[in-house]
Amino acid sequence: MAESKPAPSSSFVHDLEEDFFDRFNLKKVLVLGQGVSGEVFLTTSTAGPSRKLAVKVFSLDEEHRELNLRMFTTEVEIMRSVTQPHIVPCVIAARCPGYAALATPYYSRGDLAFLSGKQPPAQVHRYMTHVARGLYYLHRRNIAHNDLKLENVFVDAQNRAHLGDFGLALKVMAVSRTALASGVGCAQDYWPPEKLAAGPQSRIDPFKVDVYAIGIMYWALVSGENPEEGLDYLSKVTNLDVSPEQR
Numbered sequence: 001m002a003e004s005k006p007a008p009s010s011s012f013v014h015d016l017e018e019d020f021f022d023r024f025n026l027k028k029v030l031v032l033g034q035g036v037s038g039e040v041f042l043t044t045s046t047a048g049p050s051r052k053l054a055v056k057v058f059s060l061d062e063e064h065r066e067l068n069l070r071m072f073t074t075e076v077e078i079m080r081s082v083t084q085p086h087i088v089p090c091v092i093a094a095r096c097p098g099y100a101a102l103a104t105p106y107y108s109r110g111d112l113a114f115l116s117g118k119q120p121p122a123q124v125h126r127y128m129t130h131v132a133r134g135l136y137y138l139h140r141r142n143i144a145h146n147d148l149k150l151e152n153v154f155v156d157a158q159n160r161a162h163l164g165d166f167g168l169a170l171k172v173m174a175v176s177r178t179a180l181a182s183g184v185g186c187a188q189d190y191w192p193p194e195k196l197a198a199g200p201q202s203r204i205d206p207f208k209v210d211v212y213a214i215g216i217m218y219w220a221l222v223s224g225e226n227p228e229e230g231l232d233y234l235s236k237v238t239n240l241d242v243s244p245e246q247r
Contacts, residue, residue, distance in 0.1 A: 013094060037068045043055050058100040087162065087164075112154075
């Protein structure tokens, strides 16, 4: 599949009275995924099928409006405030009647969760290096991703990994570098020990939670196992069946 090329993005969110797909001449090809906020579509331009975009649709019905609008706004603000080769950029964002939409480049090799079985350690190292570079860029700007998992890392046709899905990201005060544990680490299968042990008013470091999640992704790809809530990851890594030079 051809890799999509993002168009220059404006610095604002469009407020539309019409359908997003009609306004930007996009045709839905298939559903790439579905989550709590809505669906993600692969689209092509009606002017020509070679330009592909992934469009995430956030439902703004009465039941989901407040949460989804907050996630949409957070994701757009984060994506438009950063520029780094391994962070997914925003191409178009708009609020429409009944929903909001966010278009990004389409990554033809899907996300890391699509990979099946054990992956070669050298390839895993390449992916995780890309993720770490993107994450380092965010952390330097006091932004914690806060939802790192295999499903949120996307691979392009050149086998480069890109960090996406910023709807739950946190902007953390540089002085404290902590946040309430209840709002940190959204994917339970990737929780570190301090999150598991935290009380309702505890504060933890969301940047460390991000780093721990990278370790779990690394382990999952090398071992071919799926992350699972309650696993003793330290024991899993210690007993991982790989040669010492690959550790």
